[in-house]
Amino acid sequence: MARAFQIAVFEGDGIGPEIMTPTLHILTQLSTARADYSLDFVTHPAGAAHYSKTGESLPATSLEAAGAADAILLSAMGLPDVRYEDGTEISPQIDLRKAFNLFAGVRPVRVGPGHPTPLKIPEGRAIDFVLIRESTEGLFHTQGRGEVSADEARETLLITRKVSEKLFQFAFQLAQDRKNRGVGQGRVTCVDKANVFRAFAYFRGLFDVEAAKHPGLNADHAYVDATALWMVQKPWDFDVLVTENMFGDILSDLGAGLMGGLGLAPSADIGLNQAVFQPCHGSAPDIAGEGKANPIAMILSAAMMLEWLGTRHDVPAMIEDGQRLRDAVETVLLQSDQLTPDLGGGNTTAGIEQAVLAALYA
Numbered sequence: 001m002a003r004a005f006q007i008a009v010f011e012g013d014g015i016g017p018e019i020m021t022p023t024l025h026i027l028t029q030l031s032t033a034r035a036d037y038s039l040d041f042v043t044h045p046a047g048a049a050h051y052s053k054t055g056e057s058l059p060a061t062s063l064e065a066a067g068a069a070d071a072i073l074l075s076a077m078g079l080p081d082v083r084y085e086d087g088t089e090i091s092p093q094i095d096l097r098k099a100f101n102l103f104a105g106v107r108p109v110r111v112g113p114g115h116p117t118p119l120k121i122p123e124g125r126a127i128d129f130v131l132i133r134e135s136t137e138g139l140f141h142t143q144g145r146g147e148v149s150a151d152e153a154r155e156t157l158l159i160t161r162k163v164s165e166k167l168f169q170f171a172f173q174l175a176q177d178r179k180n181r182g183v184g185q186g187r188v189t190c191v192d193k194a195n196v197f198r199a200f201a202y203f204r205g206l207f208d209v210e211a212a213k214h215p216g217l218n219a220d221h222a223y224v225d226a227t228a229l230w231m232v233q234k235p236w237d238f239d240v241l242v243t244e245n246m247f248g249d250i251l252s253d254l255g256a257g258l259m260g261g262l263g264l265a266p267s268a269d270i271g272l273n274q275a276v277f278q279p280c281h282g283s284a285p286d287i288a289g290e291g292k293a294n295p296i297a298m299i300l301s302a303a304m305m306l307e308w309l310g311t312r313h314d315v316p317a318m319i320e321d322g323q324r325l326r327d328a329v330e331t332v333l334l335q336s337d338q339l340t341p342d343l344g345g346g347n348t349t350a351g352i353e354q355a356v357l358a359a360l361y362a
């Protein structure tokens, strides 16, 4: 009998709804072709446009429904002109991370043959690593609560044992899973600034304790500034990188750049009981409503959702479909005439949906 999953959908702002539409069409096609699982999508209000209308960015009913769902699919959110009174942007995605303790921000950086990467990849090398960004504390701890006076401003960075232990367990488990699948060398790198800040020396110390429990995996450390350099000079050396919230925020955009642009970078924020899947990019208000937004990052985030649900609930067909979807996107990326304007082509958002479906059912 088909295993039924309820997916809480947040369509987002700007290009958010435009890139969610093809994603839901593709997921529906994939799941209806399977006897093993079904997906039921329920859309909930949240975001900057909703805040403008109602004064609420993430209604309690939406939060509750998201918590009760099997997974959360979230499109780009926020609008530069819509802000809270303190000047910060509307970001329900950050509220969800905190509400459900989604400590592991998973940002895969994979460069396939069709990716317009700015790097020249040497023969025999491949860029395929995962950046894990802690997503509930770090320098985001006082987000919206920083102290600002006429003469100074302060934010507090928080590293806790509880969250760091879960984070490092997750990182080593991921490295082990990748190694088992024949991807990566089974290595976890702790990215920090332990030479300057005591909080990062503490972070590193907790990492080393977890590393000692995994003698079959390699563990090492790198400073965040050196990591930025190496992500450009030798990204093929990385396997799993794990880091603090703000460092991860910055490095994940660098990772998106390596892949050829924000429109190609998926992400997942994963906790012990819930997960949110969303593209790395923002709501791109400059191109909203024009039908030319690239939906690939959203589609690849949906592929991550299928794999997460399939692994968690032991439904191999979902893991297979996640991989098939990724392969279909790779096929589309090899056809330069099929790409949206951000990647130098002339295709539309709806055209990408057709191209992905054609590649899936070729």
Ligand code: ATP
Residues within 6 Å of the ligand: 015, 019, 077, 078, 262, 263, 280, 281, 282, 283, 284, 285, 286, 287, 292, 293, 294, 295, 297, 342
């Ligand atoms: P945020 O701070 O919310 O992440 P941002 O300020 O980084 O947002 P984005 O909204 O991500 O900005 O947009 C940055 C640039 O990338 C814009 O020019 C936008 O049009 C472009 N862009 C982002 N996502 C896409 C996409 N999916 N398709 C096409 N262009 C995109």
